Amino acid sequence: MxxxxxxxxxxxxxxxxxxxxxxxxxxxxxxxxxxxxxxxxxxxxxxxxxxxxxxxxxxxxxxxxxxxxxxxxxxxxxxxxxxxxxxxxxxxxxxxxxxxxxxxxxxxxxxxxxxxxxxxxxxxxxxxxxxxxxxxxxxxxxxxxxxLFGSTVFEPWKRLWKTWAPPKCKFFLWLAIRNKCWTADRLQLRGMPHPVVCPMCDQAQETIQHLLTACIFARQFWHTILAAIGLGHLTPTADEENFADWWRKASLRVVKTRKKGFNSLIILGAWCLWLQRNRAVFHGESPSLPRIFRCFPDEYVCWVIAGAKEFGSLGLVADLGEVGSSFSNNL
Ligand SMILES: [Zn+2]
Structure with a gap:
């Protein structure tokens, strides 16, 4: 108790x-x-x-x-x-x-x-x-x-818990930042079956940090989403090894009036990447940017209906479907 x-x-x-x-x-x-x-x-x-x-x-x-x-x-x-x-x-x-x-x-x-x-x-x-x-x-x-005196401080607690997002998504990101998601590295440590390489890019070992940040699939996804709100320059680089670090640095470069909406968007993006990864691992689906851009606007609209008012500050295009379709048309 x-x-x-x-x-x-x-x-x-x-x-x-x-x-x-x-x-x-x-x-x-x-x-x-x-x-x-x-x-x-x-x-x-x-x-x-x-x-x-x-x-x-x-x-x-x-x-x-x-x-x-x-x-x-x-x-x-x-x-x-x-x-x-x-x-x-x-x-x-x-x-x-x-x-x-x-x-x-x-x-x-x-x-x-x-x-x-x-x-x-x-x-x-x-x-x-x-x-x-x-x-x-x-x-x-x-x-x-x-x-809690002397205990480790969870640095992103404010961005995570004070930002509007469904609790399940916040909880997922809390686990992800603490490296507690069941990705290949964690499964390997416990001698359990695991993907040999990242199922999204087929290039590197799968860790939750890689999946959300340095993976080429994730970086293309983030670039498209962030470019749509004029923040394409905040896209994580290939050297970015830690999701929470990248999020902190990116958040610092966002003006105060857009910060809450930006943080909600990051949680939503990470959640969509995780869902896409799970479909690849458990249902054998090939990683697909067009597919994630069909999923992302649906989730976005659900969040807005559920109360994510902060998204209004981002000035994201009215028809989010265009974000995905315009991207997939360019592939
Ligand atoms: Zn990857």
Whole structure:
């Protein structure tokens, strides 16, 4: 289950006592509990809503961090339920420590005893601060940032997920950019039957990057489509080895007002190339530019009807069939 959601439950349980499930035990994964514990700083006032042993309330640290030897002698139940206010009444926390303590444990206990001497409770409610937001309040966005800290960033995420396109096409392109499509290279790695050469150009090994970018079939396709909107100069070159790189560079050279339409067009084009490839592999059809240019306008019109308003900014010819027919007539 979603880690951010589980973290939010812990936050609400801590800060919103009006929740009907406030006092119940919620099934939360241990690493989520650890993340929450590391992300929360408690400011003790009356001490009734702060856990004595595990919450970070004493100089920004928890007692378990400050005196691990002592905490190891406390029952799990006391660790997870004893509040600061309960613990400080007549120093009842001592009653939960099982003796004997080691020498280090005794040293930690004495330091702890001194530190607790300075604690004064008040009548106010305890305050809890989420460390990853300036406001101190929990947000799912900040939680995700912490969870994904250090992970690899998927560079084209904005172009892909913020662009209008049917979800299945976006999903396909997401897999393609991550080299997760079942092309020859991937099949070969797993010892599975695979085409020896690219079924579209019969010249190079089939990879998804080649299929969508450097393949002569793909480049002729892109050139025709892009030339129709005055962007023929953005056609990928034979040296272009990475689809996402080419898309990023090409997108940067498109004016802002046409960018969304351009990005939708790229997804549509990649999708048509993939369909054409699958027909070649699974139905034995010969790769055919005239055929893909008959398929492309049909898909384009379907996308427009379904809501791809951004295409309007491209000024593509009204009758897209002409794009294909004019090309095929020139073959
Ligand atoms: Zn090829």
């Amino acid at each position: 979603c880690w951010a959601l589980q973290t939010k439950w812990l936050w609400l349980q801590k800060t919103d006592q009006s929740r009907p499930w406030h006092g119940l035990t919620i099934p939360i994964q241990q690493h989520v509990k650890d993340l929450f514990a590391a992300s929360l700083i408690s400011h003790v006032e009356n001490g009734s809503n702060t856990l004595f042993w595990t919450d970070k309330w004493l100089n920004g640290c928890s007692i378990r961090d400050l005196a691990p030897e002592v905490a190891s002698k406390v029952s799990k139940r006391a660790l997870t339920s004893l509040t600061v206010s309960q613990a400080l009444v007549n120093r009842q926390c001592i009653a939960h420590i099982k003796t004997p303590l080691s020498l280090i444990g005794i040293q930690q206990f004495l330091l702890l005893w001194d530190a607790l001497g300075d604690v004064q409770l008040s009548q106010e409610e305890d305050r809890h601060v989420w460390r990853h937001e300036a406001s101190g309040l929990f947000s799912s966005k900040s939680c995700y940032k912490v969870l």
